[in-house]
Amino acid sequence: MTSYQLSAKEDMVEKFLDAAARGDMSQVSILLSHVPSLINQTGYSGWTALMLAARNGHSHVVEKLLSHGCDKFIVNSSSQTAYDVAKFWGHKHIANLLCQTDDGCRRVLQGSDISPQENYFSRETLDRLSGKRTDKAWLEAKQREPDTVYLIFSNLSPMVSTSQEDDGAAVESKLCRFRYEAVKDLLQKPATVLIFLGVEKRKNPSPSSPEEGIREAPAWFAFSTDEDAADLVKRCREKNCSFPKMPNRDLLKLNEEEAGIVAQARSVLAWHGRYSFCPTCGSSTKLEDGGHKRSCLNSECRSLKGVHNTCYPRVDPVVIMLVIHPDGNQCLLGRKKVFPAGMFSCLAGFVEPGETIEDAVRREVEEESGVKVGPVQYVSCQPWPMPSNLMFGCLAVAISTDIKVDENEIEEAQWFTRQQVIDSLFRGASPAFNIPPRQTIAHQLIRHWIGINANL
Template sequence: MLERVCLTKTTLHMSSTSVFEAAAAGDIDYLKSHTSELSTKNDRGWTPLHFAARYGQLDVVTYLIEQKVPTEITNSEGKTAYALAEFWGFDNVAKLLEPAEDATSAKNTTPAGRHIFAPNTINYFAGSPLNRFSWFRSDKAVLDRLVRSQTSRFVLLSSLKPLMDDSQEQAQLYYASWSEVENLIGDPYGQKEDLTEIDVPALVFLGIEEFNGVAENGTAYWALDVTPNGSRKGDIEQLHQNLESRNIRFYDPRPKAFVLDRSSAAIFAQARAMIDWNLRNQFCPACGRRTVSAEAGHKRICPPQAGSADESVPCISSKGVHNFAYPRTDPVIIVCVIHPTEDKILLGRQTAWPKRQYSCLAGFVEAGESVEEAVRREVREESGVIVSNVLFHSSQPWPFPNSLMMGFIAQATSTEIKLEDKELEHATWYSRGEVLAALSGQSGAPFNMPPGIAIAHQLVKSWATEVEWGGNGLNAKM
């Protein structure tokens, strides 16, 4: 639940430009000069009384009641001004607005202790059909059986470019069979362990797509690096030639990866991120020795170098848990910032983006920082806007190379925009009507949204259309 925040005209840092903003900020003078608008509604059914109750503006609520504005009006979420004041903990306002006939009706709409969860959003690159079976990663007998299975499938990447079958109208991710890659893989999980063998393609066990919930009857998926180099360069180049003769090629993942079916997109995201991590960590950052793959590609270790002068000296990375020994994921926040009056959102654009494209603000989480703190810091650094409440929406793996986008919807307490760190070319507030036009792809829309596969698109769409996030309940085209 969002924390209660009491906003005054001072803390809102804005001048009133509508009766809604005036009511939220406690600006009675503005309301007195616009008395004909005191009962108007915005596109979400909110009246000035709703905003005054939402922000605990007792003097404004008192004035509006004196002006005999209707108090029983409900917004698009079915809430009266009384219900808003009670929900946000403004007891003095709620007492003033409490219905005379049934003072307990609003309190009993939801059974005590019950919490209604909105459906989870599954973004593109997420929602993998695979059970990762992490306990199989250290079981060589199981891995040996799985890698040699005729049903196993291999996602091949060359210089991190995925192998795709372009023979169909829409290119698809190509899954190689064991027979196609056997001579490249060799015997990675044989009985004899050779930790000094380093000139082998990166191989990662991704998981199993179970059949009717049974792993034994399912399909195991693997990721394999087939970049032409090393002692197997000739064999890899021959594989490339054989595939190209069948119109199967390695393509730059942008934009090809963005048109895959969702299951293949999620498998590709995992495969690319894992292969990228293995390729980037071939040397130990602690001592400089060559690292080798372990746990089916999910760990890299620094073994003693046979015959070397320091063979008996263990690397310090072998002690304790260190981030460089395990796959890396970079946390990134991305946020849809809501105006204090809740009828606009803050969007920005970078110079390198396509013309007219605007998106949510985003940035990396720094060390020693919570994700909520990262949201507040990034928004203030990039736009100068101050954020209070931060609510998690959904997340999206982003395999370019290994980020996890964590999406939030947050509440602003100021409105003045200052491009503090110059990362953005421009930022502005857009109304719900303007946002809906952009989401629907209307020709007259004032800006363009990122594509539907982007989490930024989904955050904005939720705010604009989904009642659970403050939307108007009207669907918008992806």
């Protein structure tokens, strides 16, 4: 009796999967109405009805299964979701259907609880209000308001206060915030460069305090000055104040909210430091638009005629990529001589003029490691204010595996197994192998690969 019941169940599953593969909507609907538990049943190699419908381009069946609440994050024996199957076979309309979730399309191996990736320096806690940058009267009024916040930069580093543990080790840095009365003398100096960052983003005001919703949110400004750094520190009431000496390391100690503000401020101030003179004719320039534009003072300059984007802050695009071995279970990481002992990271390089992100990934990987790359997939990006980069994070699948490093770029590159990477991530760094800190997009790309199906 038990054997007969098992055979009947297996036969029902086979009919259901076959109907989905053929696009027989009527049969799929009938079987689901009688046996709802068929929805996520698997057949050969772990394929579900959703995967089979996606494989054969039956969008109407896919919609039916989705409406019945099927699990679209189930993976087959090849670690593919229904989305992977649809994308591989070129059924873009079905892939789009499978991506329509609140959190976007998440391709996962185990479970569906991986949260969307947010990179350090990426959080926007200020409303930039770019439309207000040309309103000089509004900006001047904002500068004098008592709750306006000012950040002081010296040599492109913001003044911060650092909390410490009992043993003296630094724990976290916090931006030193100043009010207008404390810095107004610095703002009047000719060498000061002032930029408007935006106003604080406000949550919905409480009904019990309507006046809170009426008052405008505090504005934030940042400025750089050539005043002596030691004298500037004396202006702050906080303890342990300083200007970071090693931005690539010290700025990673800020919390995510303040790191995003620094990314904007530092990048724009760095641009001002490089564009004091017009790149077109060499004349002096003046600040405009709340510090987000420089205009040439030479009235005959070509930059004042037509469209010239050199008068706006620059962003330098960089590709950073985790290269995956054809077997899907190894990744390629390299190290530079300046890295701490044992640290390996993703390969990276600048995007050249007239080059796509994908082509830049392929070129840089081959130049640095000798490995050739096929498919490239964009994952996420990260502002990197060192001084003003935007890093495009990608996964890339290798089509060759022999390594021959360009010793001018990196000193070593290796294939690391998934288990080696997991051990480094979750069991702590070893003297022989460790990865960059969590604030870097390299770290997040590696984590992303561990958590998803790496077969692009």
